């Protein structure tokens with residue numbers, strides 16, 4: 001396998017929406033609304049101020065993705081990059097695809113100088129992903145997360 005990493009463009013919107021639907025099914029057993037998902041993916045691809053997607057390819061086929069969004073930290077006078085929508089196609093897992101995506105994002109973040117760190121949230125029962133994040137050097141935070149979700153009903 002020869003993995004290459006590249007930023008996503010508008011024509012990638014279908015595979016990204018497909019991967020997001022697969023994440024919903026696999027990690028939270030929910031069926032996301034396809035129209036809403038397609039619009040949400042396209043909105044980010046069309047507006048770099050929202051964030052960006054990074055894709056992993058093997059021989060021209062997209063096999064993995066991550067989304068990065070931003071959070072300002074006044075404590076650090078810098079921006080956290082949030083790693084979200086993490087997905088690797090099942091046939092390509094355990095071959096280091098996510099590791100490549102993560103290391104790429106980490107390198108790019110460090111190069112910029114205005115990024116103060118990387119953050120992510122992970123579903124409580126997703127121990128596989130948690131172990132990978134820890135192996136990659138991330139530390140569990142002292143925070144629990146709270147939200148009021150106006151859109152998704154669980």
Ligand SMILES: CC(C)(COP(=O)(O)OP(=O)(O)OC[C@H]1O[C@@H](n2cnc3c(N)ncnc32)[C@H](O)[C@@H]1OP(=O)(O)O)[C@@H](O)C(=O)NCCC(=O)NCCS
Pocket residue numbers: 023026027086087088089092093094095096097098099100121122123126128129131132
């Ligand atoms: C979590 C996920 C993204 C990991 O992707 P991945 O590409 O398989 O991850 P990596 O290959 O980089 O690392 C995974 C494992 O392969 C191992 N590995 C990495 N490179 C390897 C190599 N060259 N040879 C053998 N094993 C390798 C890693 O050590 C790790 O081992 P582990 O499974 O025992 O923990 C993937 O399982 C996935 O898409 N899951 C469903 C969606 C999901 O859970 N998303 C996270 C939501 S927060």
